[in-house]
Amino acid sequence: MFEGIYVAIPTPFKDGKVDEKALREHIEFLIESGVNGIVPCGTTGESATLSYEEHEEVIAITIDQVKGRAKVIAGTGSNSTKEAIELTAYAKEAGADGALLITPYYNKPNQEGLYRHFKAIAEAVDIPIVLYNVPGRTGVNMLPETVARLSVIENVVAIKEATGSTNVATEIVNLCGDKIEVLSGDDLTFYPLLAVGGKGVISVTANIVPDRMVKMYRAFVKGNIDEARKLHLELYPLHKTMFVDTNPIPVKTALSMMGRMEKEFRLPLCLTTPEKEEIIRKVLKEKGVL
Secondary structure, eight states: OOOEEEEEOOOOEETTEEOHHHHHHHHHHHHHTTOSEEEOSSTTTTGGGSOHHHHHHHHHHHHHHHTTSSEEEEEOOOSSHHHHHHHHHHHHHHTOSEEEEEOOOSSOOOHHHHHHHHHHHHHHSOSOEEEEEOHHHHSOOOOHHHHHHHHTSTTEEEEEEOSOOHHHHHHHHHHHGGGSEEEESOGGGHHHHHHTTOOEEEESGGGTOHHHHHHHHHHHHTTOHHHHHHHHHHHHHHHHHTTSSSTTHHHHHHHHHTTSSOOOOOTTOOOOOHHHHHHHHHHHHHTTOO
């Protein structure tokens, strides 16, 4: 259902508000580059500091701009099951193709709590659900065995696997088979995850070079493994640089250098250091982006 290059988009701000013009133009740039889908209101979209009204606004603008030319997986996660259900219900009503649901952060549920959280959402809203496991940011790790329990629920269709571990991805593939699609949530391990059965990526780097990410993925699925590996290695320095500071600070800084959006963040996120900004500028020049 969800295979290929999906882009975790930043939320452009201007003078403290969502910059609709920049958002629409960036989405158009990505679609014209051949990506398979757009993912608004995830970690990269600074969802934690969007108001509910802004959250719904960004999802609605994205769906309207895409106009069915790619799939939209709306970020609707929360550390409150009730809030996650409400956001997911809105995404379905707005016409999203799926919902991306992060593991509840801060309250640190155990594995049974994680299972019940996602089960409750899946039962409440009939929309394809993409689980999202990123323990480095949430403080909680959903084990492959819990993913396997959830994979038997009909509308739990994929997982964004962002532990950075090919071992974890391999365990999920072994336990779940074709019941669930594994999408890389970490550009650095996208190529290795394809090799163990991953079906795609929800990418940060694709905001910068969507055409190259698409080319790498297409080479792999066509069996041109050497070409795919070469493209992965060429992109690797850019992947690393997108995490030289807390995501989405580097990617938004890069996009501002490209003239695509303002370099504006919501506190507690803020500008990176001049030294790190120079690292970003240097790799963009080396990769022919600037």
